[in-house]
Amino acid sequence: MLPYATIAEAASALGRNLTFVETLWFDYSANKSDYFLYCHNIIFLFLIFSVVPLPLVFVELLRSAGFEKYKIQPKVKMSMAEMFKCYKDVMIMFFLVVGPLQLFSYPSIKMIGIRTSLPLPSGWEIFLQLLVYFMVEDYTNYWIHRFLHNKWGYEKIHRVHHEYTAPIGFAAPYAHWAEVLILGIPSFLGPAMVPGHIITFWLWIALRQIEAIETHSGYDFPWTPTKYIPFYGGADYHDYHHYVGGQSQSNFASVFTYCDYLYGTDKGYRYQKKVLEKLKAGSKNGGNENGRSYYFTEALKSD
Numbered sequence: 001m002l003p004y005a006t007i008a009e010a011a012s013a014l015g016r017n018l019t020f021v022e023t024l025w026f027d028y029s030a031n032k033s034d035y036f037l038y039c040h041n042i043i044f045l046f047l048i049f050s051v052v053p054l055p056l057v058f059v060e061l062l063r064s065a066g067f068e069k070y071k072i073q074p075k076v077k078m079s080m081a082e083m084f085k086c087y088k089d090v091m092i093m094f095f096l097v098v099g100p101l102q103l104f105s106y107p108s109i110k111m112i113g114i115r116t117s118l119p120l121p122s123g124w125e126i127f128l129q130l131l132v133y134f135m136v137e138d139y140t141n142y143w144i145h146r147f148l149h150n151k152w153g154y155e156k157i158h159r160v161h162h163e164y165t166a167p168i169g170f171a172a173p174y175a176h177w178a179e180v181l182i183l184g185i186p187s188f189l190g191p192a193m194v195p196g197h198i199i200t201f202w203l204w205i206a207l208r209q210i211e212a213i214e215t216h217s218g219y220d221f222p223w224t225p226t227k228y229i230p231f232y233g234g235a236d237y238h239d240y241h242h243y244v245g246g247q248s249q250s251n252f253a254s255v256f257t258y259c260d261y262l263y264g265t266d267k268g269y270r271y272q273k274k275v276l277e278k279l280k281a282g283s284k285n286g287g288n289e290n291g292r293s294y295y296f297t298e299a300l301k302s303d
């Protein structure tokens with residue numbers, strides 16, 4: 001809720017006229033409580049979990065030649081029923097854990113100083129804060145994820161997320177309830193270190209989930225804009241982590257590649273890339289040029 005009754009009051013408090021976007025924000029938020037504004041995240045997350053993976057569902061059901069060449073594990077085909085079951089399980093977790101977590105975490109958001117007030121942050125401020133959030137999340141998530149791959153963590157908690165050895169978009173938030181709660185910590189740390197406006201916070205929660213859906217898409221599309229982000233992992237990178245499964249000691253990072261490089265946990269992935277390149281150079285036959293699992297499996301068989 002904004003501490004001004006009118007736009008004129010807000011302008012005099014700021015010492016200047018409101019920008020167009022600030023006027024929109026005033027009109028929208030002036031009479032809404034901060035708690036209600038924070039809870040918008042529940043709607044955003046519901047929409048993102050439900051809508052963003054939908055194009056991937058159609059791509060998976062069609063399996064047209066145009067898309068097929070980008071499928072990372074081409075031998076795996078998911079039916080409508082399988083994908084719907086994944087969505088249903090994610091929604092159960094959403095209503096039992098994700099939603100309530102948002103409802104009850106409001107005091108922590110207040111405590112760290114997420115604001116709803118005017119002025120709105122500049123584009124640069126939003127960009128730099130999001131960059132910090134992504135980097136802090138990536139680093140913290142790396143270590144928590146790596147820890148979850150010990151025997152106890154994997155068997156008791158993380159095994160659920162790895163049920164999908166060939167991930168799909170809907171499976172991005174598919175995890176044990178304890179993992180959903182634990183991985184809230186890396187998402188929260190960045191905003192706690194560099195608190196910003198609630199709009200930046202909304203953007204952060206939304207972009208992080210959209211990014212996770214992309215990395216679990218099962219398709220390595222060459223036109224995705226994330227290809228231009230330096231040190232970005234992407235679908236092929238995380239798909240390898242699921243493909244290797246519980247024994248995986250490779251590709252733990254959630255967003256970027258540098259943690260795995262620095263700590264030497266990308267060796268399996270890089271070795272596999274080399275094998276694939278050799279195979280590609282040696283033979284131009286054999287289907288999907290991006291079908292790494294297929295090629296890799298075949299390569300191991302022939303060794």
Ligand SMILES: [Zn+2]
Pocket residue numbers: 145149158162241
């Ligand atoms: Zn894992």
Ligand SMILES: [Zn+2]
Pocket residue numbers: 161167216238242
């Ligand atoms: Zn995953």
